[in-house]
Amino acid sequence: MEPTLRLRGIISNLRGEGGFAFLAKARELKENGKPVVNLSIGQPDVPTPDPVIEEAVKALSEDKFTGYTETPGIPEIRKAIAEYLNERYGADVSWEEVVVTPGTKGAIFLALSAYLDYGDEIIVPEPSYPAYPEGTKILGGKPVYVPLEWRGPSKGFGLDLEKIEETITSRTKFIVVNNPQNPTGALFSPKELEELTEIARRHGVMILADEIYDNFVYDDAEFESLISMPGWREWLVYTNGFSKTFSMTGWRLGYVVVRREVARLLSKIAVSVWGCPVSFGQKAAVRALRDPDVWKWVEKLSKRYGEMRQVLYEELSKTPGVEAYLSRGAYYLFPRIKQVEEETGLSTEEIVNYIVNNYYLIILPGGVFPDKAGKDFIRFSFATNRKAVSEGGKRFRQAITSLLENKTRK
Numbered sequence: 082m083e084p085t086l087r088l089r090g091i092i093s094n095l096r097g098e099g100g101f102a103f104l105a106k107a108r109e110l111k112e113n114g115k116p117v118v119n120l121s122i123g124q125p126d127v128p129t130p131d132p133v134i135e136e137a138v139k140a141l142s143e144d145k146f147t148g149y150t151e152t153p154g155i156p157e158i159r160k161a162i163a164e165y166l167n168e169r170y171g172a173d174v175s176w177e178e179v180v181v182t183p184g185t186k187g188a189i190f191l192a193l194s195a196y197l198d199y200g201d202e203i204i205v206p207e208p209s210y211p212a213y214p215e216g217t218k219i220l221g222g223k224p225v226y227v228p229l230e231w232r233g234p235s236k237g238f239g240l241d242l243e244k245i246e247e248t249i250t251s252r253t254k255f256i257v258v259n260n261p262q263n264p265t266g267a268l269f270s271p272k273e274l275e276e277l278t279e280i281a282r283r284h285g286v287m288i289l290a291d292e293i294y295d296n297f298v299y300d301d302a303e304f305e306s307l308i309s310m311p312g313w314r315e316w317l318v319y320t321n322g323f324s325k326t327f328s329m330t331g332w333r334l335g336y337v338v339v340r341r342e343v344a345r346l347l348s349k350i351a352v353s354v355w356g357c358p359v360s361f362g363q364k365a366a367v368r369a370l371r372d373p374d375v376w377k378w379v380e381k382l383s384k385r386y387g388e389m390r391q392v393l394y395e396e397l398s399k400t401p402g403v404e405a406y407l408s409r410g411a412y413y414l415f416p417r418i419k420q421v422e423e424e425t426g427l428s429t430e431e432i433v434n435y436i437v438n439n440y441y442l443i444i445l446p447g448g449v450f451p452d453k454a455g456k457d458f459i460r461f462s463f464a465t466n467r468k469a470v471s472e473g474g475k476r477f478r479q480a481i482t483s484l485l486e487n488k489t490r491k
């Protein structure tokens with residue numbers, strides 16, 4: 082075999098991020114003039130707020146802030162992040178414990194690369210955002226999945242603490258906690274989080290927290306940040322970022338918070354991989370964190386998405402054979418369609434393909450979120466406008482009704 086084809090074995094086992102294939106499909110349908118409604122995208126429907134953009138433009142055109150920066154980020158952004166977490170969550174983070182990264186994905190990968198030896202395990206509650214298991218596999222580690230508990234349409238998903246504890250082995254390094262959770266929209270209760278941290282402590286394993294959706298919590302539900310917990314330095318590697326809160330997905334800015342001596346070591350990895358985060362974007366991110374007008378914008382956006390969630394939920398609840406749970410965080414609904422599958426004999430993927438190709442509604446089959454527990458579910462994003470969610474919900478209802486009717490006629 083030619084040497085350029087001799088890749089590491091693990092590379093052929095990567096699943097990538099299934100959602101991206103559907104974006105390509107949406108583009109293709111649009112190019113063919115189809116009236117596409119896209120509820121598959123995990124990013125806000127509005128651009129970054131103006132003051133943040135203005136700050137980046139100023140950093141570029143006036144300050145000519147175009148060179149490399151310190152590897153963990155300029156002190157201003159590290160201080161702004163520490164202040165934000167401390168004020169918001171009553172945490173006691175020092176700015177030297179913050180490492181700024183290219184996106185939260187960068188933060189996750191950096192954390193994994195610092196701790197995983199070949200064959201080490203991470204426990205991934207599933208269905209999961211793919212970056213944790215995929216990053217682990219790239220590094221030669223092993224994702225071990227534990228299904229979230231489906232507690233029915235009124236309660237949604239929760240952590241299966243018993244199963245998580247049973248799954249810990251001598252190779253376990255991390256338990257992943259994404260809260261609020263993508264793709265289920267679950268918000269884990271302070272009680273279950275406290276119990277989970279107890280388990281982690283008892284077994285000497287770490288928690289890898291991803292709280293990227295912390296500004297999208299609805300119905301005044303109680304959100305507890307793991308960074309606010311006493312003694313976090315012993316067992317927590319915390320990640321978050323700017324993509325979702327400030328609609329900055331394309332800026333690639335995230336961060337890790339970890340005890341000081343480890344933060345220093347993370348910079349030793351990062352300096353050889355990406356060198357530093359984007360320079361002018363860091364200045365803009367400081368503005369995002371510190372400008373009260375930007376925070377008003379965030380609040381308004383979150384409130385609007387809370388309303389869109391309700392609009393979509395009502396449509397889904399009226400759909401026969403569909404069990405919809407009113408999510409409490411992030412910007413996803415993740416209804417279960419098992420009954421539709423049973424009645425039609427179709428799989429979730431077949432149902433989604435039928436909807437995409439005939440109703441031009443782009444949604445994601447739960448199976449694209451590793452590993453298997455999402456298989457009878459569909460993910461809808463409501464990070465969009467009223468017209469889209471209400472039209473999308475209607476098309477879904479029509480599609481499912483038509484599938485069920487055709488079945489009955491046969």
Ligand SMILES: Cc1ncc(COP(=O)(O)O)c(C=O)c1O
Nearest residue numbers: 123184185186210263322324335
């Ligand atoms: C749970 C979760 N973590 C991390 C990310 C990636 O964020 P970033 O754009 O900051 O890399 C996403 C994006 O969809 C996400 O849903």
